[in-house]
Structures are given as C-alpha cells and as structure tokens.
Amino acid sequence: MSSAPDTSATAMPKNYLNEKITVSSWLLTLDHKRIAILYLVSLLAFFLIGGLAALVFRVELMTPEADVLRSETYNKFFTTHGIVMIFFFLIPSIPAVLGNFLVPVMIGARDFAFPKINLASWYVFMFGGVLALIATIAGGVETGWTFYTPYSTMYANSNVILAVCGAFIAGFSSIMTGLNFIVTIHKMRAPGLTWFRLPLFIWAMYATALVILLGTPVVAITLVMIFVERAFGFGIFDPALGGDPILFQHLFWFYSHPAVYIMILPAMGVVSELISCFSKRRLYGYRVIVFSSLAIAVIGFFVWGHHMFVSSQSTFAGLTFSFLTFFVAVPTALKMLNWIMTLHKGSVSLASPMLYAFGFLGLFVIGGLTGLFLSTLATDIHLHDTYFVVAHFHYVMVGGGVMGFLGGLHFWWPKITGRMYPEGLAIFAAIVIFIGFNLTFFPQFQLGVHGMPRRYHVYPEEFQVLHIASSTGAMVLGFGYLIMGAYLIWSLKFGKIAGKNPWNARGLEWETDSPPPTHNFHETPVVRHPVYAYEYASETSNEPDVQSEKGHV
Amino acid sequence: MSDSRPSYLAHHFDHLEQQKQSATLGIWLFLITEVMFFGGLFLGYIVYRGLYPEAWHLGSGKLDIALGATNTVVLIFSSLTMALAVRSAQVGNRKGCAHYLLATIILGSMFLGIKAIEYSHKFFPGPDSHYFLIPGKNFSLASPYADQVQIFFSFYFTMTGMHAIHMIIGIGILIWLYVKALKGSYHEHYYNPVEVTGLYWHFVDIVWIFLFPLLYLIGRH
Numbered sequence: 001m002s003s004a005p006d007t008s009a010t011a012m013p014k015n016y017l018n019e020k021i022t023v024s025s026w027l028l029t030l031d032h033k034r035i036a037i038l039y040l041v042s043l044l045a046f047f048l049i050g051g052l053a054a055l056v057f058r059v060e061l062m063t064p065e066a067d068v069l070r071s072e073t074y075n076k077f078f079t080t081h082g083i084v085m086i087f088f089f090l091i092p093s094i095p096a097v098l099g100n101f102l103v104p105v106m107i108g109a110r111d112f113a114f115p116k117i118n119l120a121s122w123y124v125f126m127f128g129g130v131l132a133l134i135a136t137i138a139g140g141v142e143t144g145w146t147f148y149t150p151y152s153t154m155y156a157n158s159n160v161i162l163a164v165c166g167a168f169i170a171g172f173s174s175i176m177t178g179l180n181f182i183v184t185i186h187k188m189r190a191p192g193l194t195w196f197r198l199p200l201f202i203w204a205m206y207a208t209a210l211v212i213l214l215g216t217p218v219v220a221i222t223l224v225m226i227f228v229e230r231a232f233g234f235g236i237f238d239p240a241l242g243g244d245p246i247l248f249q250h251l252f253w254f255y256s257h258p259a260v261y262i263m264i265l266p267a268m269g270v271v272s273e274l275i276s277c278f279s280k281r282r283l284y285g286y287r288v289i290v291f292s293s294l295a296i297a298v299i300g301f302f303v304w305g306h307h308m309f310v311s312s313q314s315t316f317a318g319l320t321f322s323f324l325t326f327f328v329a330v331p332t333a334l335k336m337l338n339w340i341m342t343l344h345k346g347s348v349s350l351a352s353p354m355l356y357a358f359g360f361l362g363l364f365v366i367g368g369l370t371g372l373f374l375s376t377l378a379t380d381i382h383l384h385d386t387y388f389v390v391a392h393f394h395y396v397m398v399g400g401g402v403m404g405f406l407g408g409l410h411f412w413w414p415k416i417t418g419r420m421y422p423e424g425l426a427i428f429a430a431i432v433i434f435i436g437f438n439l440t441f442f443p444q445f446q447l448g449v450h451g452m453p454r455r456y457h458v459y460p461e462e463f464q465v466l467h468i469a470s471s472t473g474a475m476v477l478g479f480g481y482l483i484m485g486a487y488l489i490w491s492l493k494f495g496k497i498a499g500k501n502p503w504n505a506r507g508l509e510w511e512t513d514s515p516p517p518t519h520n521f522h523e524t525p526v527v528r529h530p531v532y533a534y535e536y537a538s539e540t541s542n543e544p545d546v547q548s549e550k551g552h553v
Numbered sequence: 554m555s556d557s558r559p560s561y562l563a564h565h566f567d568h569l570e571q572q573k574q575s576a577t578l579g580i581w582l583f584l585i586t587e588v589m590f591f592g593g594l595f596l597g598y599i600v601y602r603g604l605y606p607e608a609w610h611l612g613s614g615k616l617d618i619a620l621g622a623t624n625t626v627v628l629i630f631s632s633l634t635m636a637l638a639v640r641s642a643q644v645g646n647r648k649g650c651a652h653y654l655l656a657t658i659i660l661g662s663m664f665l666g667i668k669a670i671e672y673s674h675k676f677f678p679g680p681d682s683h684y685f686l687i688p689g690k691n692f693s694l695a696s697p698y699a700d701q702v703q704i705f706f707s708f709y710f711t712m713t714g715m716h717a718i719h720m721i722i723g724i725g726i727l728i729w730l731y732v733k734a735l736k737g738s739y740h741e742h743y744y745n746p747v748e749v750t751g752l753y754w755h756f757v758d759i760v761w762i763f764l765f766p767l768l769y770l771i772g773r774h
Contacts, residue, residue: 111565221593233689
C-alpha cells in the first residue's frame with residue numbers, strides 16, 4: 001500500500017502520493033493524507049491480528065469440549081481479540097483513517113492545525129500497539145479487554161502491565177487526533193463554509209472528538225491506577241485494604257461506554273454522506289442529525305452504569321442509568337428516521353458503498369433494539385454476561401462501526417488512491433460480508449437467551465448447533481474480508497482512473513483532483529452553496545449533460 | 554501571499570492571527586483533558602475520604618507540612634516568573650523573556666528537589682521510626698486504620714507523582730523555550746509557544762494548589 005500507484009507518464013499528475021516516494025518522505029511526512037495512509041495500513045494489520053485471534057477461538061467453540069485450546073489459552077485469545085479490535089482498530093478506525101484524510105479536504109484547509117502532533121499521534125499509536133502485541137507474544141493476558149480488578153491487579157500474570165501501558169499510550173494518540181479535529185474545524189474552514197454548511201461527516205468527527213477529549217483522559221488515569229497497583233503493589237482497589245473494585249468499574253465505564261460512541265458516531269457520519277450521495281439529495285433533517293450527534297456525545301457520558309446493573313449498584317442508580325440509556329436511544333432513532341426520509345423519494349442507486357450503508361441501517365437497528373433488552377433492569381439480569389451481550393455488541397460495533405468504515409473506505413477509495421476498484425467484485429464481497437456477519441452473530445442472540453455465558457469454551461452439547469453456525473459464519477465473514485482486501489490491492493495498480501468525482505457527489509473533497517495534490521487544493525476554495533447541493537450541478541461531475549456553473553462554484 | 558510570509562508562520566495557516574488562535578484553542582482543549590485526567594484521581598480521593606475519614610486524617614498528619622508549604626510558595630513564584638516571561642515576549646523584551654524562563658526553570662527544579670527530599674524521608678524513615686509509609690508489602694503503621702491509611706498513601710504518591718511528572722515535562726519544554734529565547738525567537742509578533750507553555754505551567758501549578766490542602770492540611774484543624 002505504501003507504494004504509490006503507477007507513476008508512469010500516462011498516469012496521474014503530481015499529487016500527494018507521487019510527489020516524493022522515499023521511505024523517509026513517508027515516515028516523516030506531515031501531510032495529513034499520508035498520515036491517514038500510515039494509519040490505514042497499520043490498522044488493517046491490527047484488524048487482521050484481531051480477526052485471526054477470533055477465528056482461532058471460533059474453531060475451538062465448534063465442539064462442546066476443550067480440544068484446541070486450554071481454558072487459559074482460550075482466555076488469552078479472546079482478550080487479544082478484544083484489546084486489539086477495540087483499542088487498536090475500532091476506536092481509531094474511521095477518525096484516524098478517513099477523518100485524517102478528509103477533515104482538512106472537506107473544509108477546504110491545507111492541513112490540520114497541528115501537523116506535527118498528527119504525525120506524533122501515529123508514532124504514539126504504534127508504540128502502544130507494539131507494547132500490547134509484545135504482551136500477547138510474551139505469554140498473553142487473560143483478563144479480558146476490561147482489565148477488571150482485583151483479577152488484573154492481584155491474580156493475572158504480569159503481562160497485564162504491558163497491555164495496560166499499551167492501551168494507556170494509544171489513548172494519547174486518540175487525544176492528539178481529537179484535539180486536532182476540533183481546532184481545525186473551528187479555525188480553518190474555507191471562506192463561506194459556515195457551521196451549518198459543514199458535511200455531516202465533519203459534524204460526526206467533531207462530536208467524536210468531544211467524546212475523545214473528555215473520556216480518554218479518564219481511562220488513562222484509571223489505567224495508571226491499575227498500573228501502580230499491579231506494578232508497585234499500591235493499594236487502590238484492593239478489597240483486603242478496604243479498597244473498592246466497583247470504583248474501578250465506574251471509572252473504566254465512564255470512558256468505555258462513551259468509547260462505543262467514539263466507534264459509532266464516525267460510522268453514522270459516513271452513512272450520512274453515503275445516503276445523501278446515493279439518493280442524490282440533501283439530507284432530510286440536516287440540523288436534526290447535527291444536534292443528535294452532539295446529543296449522543298453529551299448523553300453518552302451519563303449511561304455508564306448500565307454495565308453495572310448486577311455489580312451491587314443501588315436500585316435507584318440502576319433505574320436512573322436504565323432511564324438515561326433509553327434516553328440516549330432517542331437521538332439515534334432520530335438519525336435513523338431522517339436517513340430513511342432521505343431515501344424516500346430519493347433517486348437511490350445501489351453502488352457498493354451504498355450496500356454497506358444499507359447493511360449499517362439494518363444491522364444497527366438490530367443492534368440498537370437489542371440494546372433496549374439490556375438496558376431494561378429485569379431482562380438484563382437474565383441476559384447479563386451471556387452471548388446475547390456479545391451479539392448485541394457485535395451488531396453495533398461490526399454491523400455499525402465496521403460497515404460504516406468499509407462503506408466509507410469504498411466511497412472515498414477513488415479519492416484516496418485515484419483509482420476505482422472492480423464494482424462487481426465489491427458488490428459480491430459486500431453481500432458475502434453481510435451474510436457472514438449475520439450467520440456469525442445472529443445465532444449468538446439465541447445462545448444468549450438460552451443461557452450460554454460468554455467467555456466459556458466448554459459448554460453443554462445442546463448449544464453445539466448454534467455454535468457451529470456461528471463459527472461457519474465467522475469463516476464466511478473472513479472470506480468476504482479477504483476478497484475485499486484482494487481487489488482493493490489489485491485496484492492500486494490496475495484500477496480504472498477515477499477522475500475528480502466518480503460518484504457525482506457534492507462536497508469540497510470532490511472538487512479537487514483524485515488523489516489530491518499535496519496541499520489539497522490548487523487555490524483556496526470558496527463555498528457559495530449549502531451542503532449537499534444536489535440541486536446545483538457540480539463543476540467536477542462526470543455526467544455529460546451537466547451545464548457548467550463556473551460563476552457559482 | 555508567499556513573499557510576505559514570515560518564517561514563523563506555518564505553511565498551512567493563512568495568517569498569524571489564525572495560527573495564534575489555533576494554538577490558544579488547542580492548549581485550552583488540552584488542559585480540559587488534563588482536568589479530566591486528574592479528575593479521576595480526585596474522584597478516587599473523594600470516595601475513599603468519604604468512606605475512611607479517620608484514615609485520611611491520620612495519613613494527612615504524617616506529611617511534612619513545612620516542606621509542603623515551602624513548595625507551594627516556590628511554585629506560586631514560578632507562576633509569577635512564567636507570567637513575566639510571557640509578558641516580556643509580548644512587549645518584545647527578548648532578553649527579559651529568556652531570563653524569566655530561566656528563573657521559572659530554577660524554581661520548578663527547586664520544587665522537584667524539595668519533593669525529592671520529602672519522598673526520601675518516606676522511603677528512608679530512619680532507624681528509630683516505627684512506621685513505614687510506602688504502600689505495599691512493607692507498609693507498617695501501628696493503627697487500627699493502617700490498611701486504609703495505606704490507600705491514603707497510595708493516592709498521595711500517585712497524585713503527587715503524576716504532578717511531578719507534569720512538572721518534569723514542563724521543565725523540559727521550558728529548557729527548549731529558553732534555548733530558543735536566547736536566540737531571540739520570541740517577540741511581540743510571535744510568542745505562541747511561550748504563552749501556551751505558560752498556560753500549561755499555570756495549570757500544573759493549580760493542580761498543586763488543590764493537592765496541598767487536600768493532602769497536607771485536612772488533618773490539622
């Protein structure tokens with residue numbers, strides 16, 4: 001991926017990819033677009049590691065007995081899967097790749113406000129990631145990604161120290177990215193780009209950055225407390241001294257619940273862009289979606305207690321958190337309704353990115369509605385710590401977050417690389433991924449309702465059929481990702497030249513070259529239209545019958 | 554546009570005002586994250602102080618109030634010299650800026666030196682002392698609240714330790730600024746780095762202003 005596409009004379013004009021091609025020009029780049037590519041390559045590597053870990057324990061789960069992994073090894077595999085996928089793939093995925101690439105371009109800036117901090121964020125991220133991987137290779141961590149005390153601080157092996165350090169350090173990279181987003185969006189918008197002309201992807205990034213800035217430092221200090229307790233023997237959560245392990249859970253979930261909004265808000269931003277482009281109309285209820293993103297960011301900070309309904313929390317606290325959890329579903333539902341209203345009477349086309357957007361809509365609805373079962377106190381007592389929670393979480397994070405990421409990656413791939421991927425294969429892969437995903441996780445809802453607890457690798461025989469279905473689905477899903485990886489890499493060299501605006505979309509990123517020049521625009525763009533102005537023709541549109549609007553654009 | 558660009562205006566900004574506003578907004582956002590970071594520790598402190606007031610009273614009484622108070626004064630003075638460094642840069646007094654930065658570095662280092670003395674008294678309490686206040690296996694204190702006092706000292710060391718790490722980072726940045734200030738890099742047209750570091754320095758100072766009464770004074774009324 002780090003090799004620029006074909007730089008022969010017939011190919012692209014000077015752009016950010018072919019201007020300099022030495023290794024150091026990549027590793028020391030301050031260009032946000034190149035940093036986005038660095039993130040993309042590293043995140044896909046982490047995604048592969050996390051995915052392979054999942055495949056291994058899915059194989060184990062095909063039989064009721066322990067035949068591939070021992071209990072402890074099994075725990076290490078699901079912990080690796082959790083830590084890698086959450087801290088090193090999902091949280092940075094859309095912000096660090098698509099956000100890094102698109103935020104300055106979409107607002108008509110030459111770069112982020114702090115390009116050096118942006119590059120530093122990648123190095124910090126990689127350092128954290130390498131520490132976490134060393135912890136895995138050195139023998140593995142078996143605490144689960146949640147590092148619950150007193151298990152993590154008193155009983156688990158000392159690799160937990162490394163893993164905690166890795167997560168702590170990666171947090172700083174999130175903070176750097178989030179800080180850059182907010183300052184850049186505030187201070188560097190192109191002339192005429194008012195707040196309510198911003199694309200919804202930018203608003204989603206803004207809301208995400210707020211959550212990152214307010215939440216991440218709290219998990220950082222929580223991990224510091226785990227660290228000093230585990231490494232130096234300081235008593236902070238130790239019940240033997242009168243410490244309170246529940247305090248750890250409060251601190252941990254104060255970040256880690258908002259963290260699911262760090263993972264899903266960006267996907268919602270991508271889906272807003274996709275739905276608008278492939279319905280060829282301005283989003284219905286633009287401002288509602290803007291304010292619902294902000295509302296999710298704010299309310300999301302007050303629902304963490306729903307992870308602790310059975311952790312000796314008072315009934316009053318339980319009721320309050322249950323109510324607030326229902327309440328945070330309202331802005332999400334508003335978004336959903338506005339997306340559907342946009343599709344209604346839009347001229348909808350089923351290009352591959354749009355298939356991912358539809359996948360998102362369906363899967364996220366299932367993920368969201370099953371969340372209501374879990375936020376209801378009475379049903380949660382039955383469903384807590386079962387596969388129902390696992391399925392719910394994956395419907396939201398994979399069905400929502402990953403679908404959004406893949407949809408966005410396909411949508412902006414021609415802008416990032418300058419080339420199209422084979423559309424037929426892309427549609428095929430999207431369908432395989434959709435089927436594989438549902439086959440993996442739908443049976444887990446049933447497993448959970450019937451009482452299969454999570455994190456067990458030995459189970460009663462009657463669960464085997466559903467587990468086999470789930471494991472088969474995981475392989476189909478992995479196969480879908482492989483096809484996708486193959487044609488995306490193929491397209492780097494052999495894909496059709498995309499042109500400025502292959503989707504006939506609106507937005508500043510489509511008005512510059514594909515791939516964009518190093519400073520994004522040849523001259524600072526001026527915005528004269530509202531956002532998603534599909535009623536106006538685009539200067540860069542590939543459609544033949546568009547009249548030129550030079551005076552306007 | 555490019556011919557009139559001064560060297561201290563980064564390529565991606567349109568004008569100095571935009572660059573300055575970005576730096577200021579950036580540091581305030583960063584300080585918000587710092588508030589949340591220390592906030593987690595303060596939350597833990599509050600929860601346990603509410604649960605074990607006697608232990609907190611006992612632990613607080615074991616801290617050296619003279620050294621703590623001296624350090625508070627030293628730190629407040631360092632904030633004054635930091636503010637004077639920013640002011641000097643703003644009015645174009647390049648030499649004064651460098652001198653005040655040096656004074657801030659010295660005062661910051663004094664704080665850390667005094668803190669180190671205080672820590673060493675805890676680590677090496679002397680042969681005739683009958684308690685050892687470093688949390689962990691060797692912690693010993695003849696008191697029914699000994700276990701909870703250990704939690705107090707875990708917080709004491711984590712909070713002051715985190716504060717000290719922030720001081721060390723701050724001094725590192727100040728040294729870098731000082732080297733550049735000696736070359737006259739900061740003046741009335743360009744002083745963002747000094748101003749931004751000043752805000753960080755004051756923040757670290759304010760954290761101590763909270764830590765001092767919460768740790769040293771609660772046992773003495």
